[in-house]
Amino acid sequence: MELLTGKILLGGDMAEIIDLPGIYDIHGFSEDEQVVRHFLHDNVPDLAVVVLNATQIERQLSLLIQLKQLNLNMVVLLNMADEAKKFGITIDGDKMAELLGMPIHLISAKYGQGQPEAMQAITKALRYPTPGMAEALRTQLEQDAHIEHEMARVLSSAVQVPARLSDTRTDKLDSLMLHPWLGLPIFFGIMYLLFQGIFFFGQPLQGGVAELLGWLRETVLDPACAGLPAWMSGLLLDGIYNGVATVAAFVPIIILFFLFMAIVEDTGYLSRAAFLMDALMAKMGLDGRSFVMLLMGFGCNVPALMGTRVMRSRSLRMLSMLVIPFSLCSARLQVFVFITAALFSPKAAPLVLFSLYLFSFAAAIITALLFKRQFANTEPFVLELPPYRFPTGRQMLLRGWHEVTHFLRRASQFIIAGVVLVWLLTNLPASAAPASADTLAGMIGAWLHPLFAPIGINEQLTIALIFGFVAKEIVIGSLAVIYGMSGDALGGALVQQLDWVQAYSFMLFTLIYTPCLSTIATLRNESKNNGFTAFALAWSLALAWLVSFLFYQAARALGY
Amino acid sequence: MNANDFNPHTPLSSLAPGMRGTITDIHTDDALRQRLQALGFRSGKDIEIIRKASFGGPVHYSTVSLVARRA
16 A cells, blocks of 8 residues: 655654555444554654544544553644634543543644644654664554553543434433334424414514614615605615515524524434335435425525535435425415415415425426436445534524525525616616506516416516526515505505416426526536536426426416 | 454445444545544544434444444
C-alpha cells in the first residue's frame, strides 16, 4: 500500500509527515488496520498526530486509548469541532487532555479554527520524540477490558452529549415504535398529530398576523400614500404590500411546521421511520432514507434534495431526487391552506388538505415505479439507530429563527420581484383596465388558454401559475395582486369565480407541476446533469397536466 | 442459542430475533465494509438479532443499534 508523505517546515526544522489510513480499531483485521499496526511496529514515529471526528467522539475514543498504551508521543486533534457544537455535543478539551495525559486540540479543518494552536502544539511535541517502543507492545494490544474501562471514565467526566434515553429505555421504546404491526400505525398517528398540532396552533396566529397587516395598511400606509400618483400607490399598496402581506401571514404556520419537524428529527425518530418504511420503499426501487427525504421535503424540497448526498449509489440518488420535488412543501401548503379555507367548508377543508398529501405521495410512488428500471439500485441499506434524544430549547430556537430569516431572504429575492412583475403585467398597457383581457397578463392568459381550459384553470390562475414557477409563495401573492385585494376579500373573489372542481384541479396542478426555481437549481447542482434536470422538469409538468385533466374531466363527467 | 452452531455461510438475515453470535469475518466489498466498521460492525464483535421489520423489511442488530436490509 502506498502511503502519502510530505515534508513541511515546523519550528525551523523539516518534518516528514506520513498519512496513515483512517482506522477505528488498532486490533482490527481490516487491511487498513493491519497497515497501521505494522507501520507502528516497524517505524516508531517521533510523534503521532491523531485526528478524530469530534461528532463521533464516543466511538472514536477507544482508538485513542489503544494508541496511548503504545507509549507513543502523541498530539490529538478533534476535528469537526464546529459540527459537534451544532449537534449539541460539548467537549471539554482541557479536561480530556488532563485525564488522558496528552495534548488535545479542538479544530475545524473546514473553517481553520484552532489550526495555529494545533501547529504550535505539534512543533512543541516534536522536541521530545517517542523514545522507542517496548517489545511488550503485542501483549499491551490485547488489553481490551482496560480500554473499555478507561473509555467510560473519560467519556463520563469530559464529554457532554445532549440528554438521551438510556440504552434500556431506548430498547423499550423501540420495541413499541418498531413493533412489527404497531410500528407503522404509530408512525402515521404521529404524523397526523403533527399536522393537527401545526394547524391548531398556526391558524389563529395566521389570522392574527393577517389582521395586523391589514390594519397597518388602513391606518398607516393608505394615508401615507394618499399624496402619491395613483399608479405609484397602486404599485406600492396593491402590488408589493398586498402581495407580500398575503404571503407573510403564513410565516407563523411555516415556523411551527419546521419547529415540529425539528422535534421529530432531533429525537432520532426519523431513522426509525426509515426502518419501518424500507420494505415498502424497496418495492419502488428506493430505500428507507429516500422516504425520510420525502418527509423532509414536506418542509422544503431543497435541503431534502441535498440530503440525498448520503446515498452512495448514483442511480438510487437520482431516483430519489426525481421523486422528492413531489413532496408537498411548506410553500405549496400556503397556497392550499388559503384556497381550501376560501372554497371549502371548515369541516371539509382539512380533508381536502389531507387528500393533497395523499396525491403528493401518489405522484412520488407512480414516478418511482415508472422509472425504477432506469435507475436500478444495488446499494445495501445499512443505517444506525441512535438512542432517542431530547431536543434542546436552544436548537429549536435556532431552527425557528433560521426559518424567519429564510423567509425574509426569499421575500427579498423572489416574492417582491414576482409581485411587482405581476402588477406590471396586470396593469400594462396603461390604456387597459387593470386585470382585464387587454392587459399583458390577459393576453398571455388568452394565449395559453387552449392548454389550461381542459383542466379548468382560468386566465388569472394561469398567470399565478407562471409566477409560481419561480417560487410557490408567489402564487397567492400574485393572486392578491391580480384581484387587487388580500386576505378574506381575495378569498371571496375566488369563490365568485371558481367552483370547487376548478379550485381542486388548480391545487393538483400547483402540487405536481415544476418545483420552484431554487429546487430546479439544486437538482441541477446535485445531479450535475442538465439532461436529468430537464427530464425532471418535463415529467412533472406532463404529470401535473395529466392528473388535473383526468380529475377535472372526470368530475365534470360525473356532473359536479 | 449461538450462531456458531450454524453453517458459517448462513446469511445473518436468516437468523431469528433473539439469536446471538460473534462476527468472525465480513465478506463484502470495501465500501460496505468501511461503512460497517464505522458503525462498529466488525470482526470479533458480539451481535444480537433484535427484530425484523414486517413485509421483509430490514433487520435490526445490536451491539451498536444497526439496521440492514435483507439481501
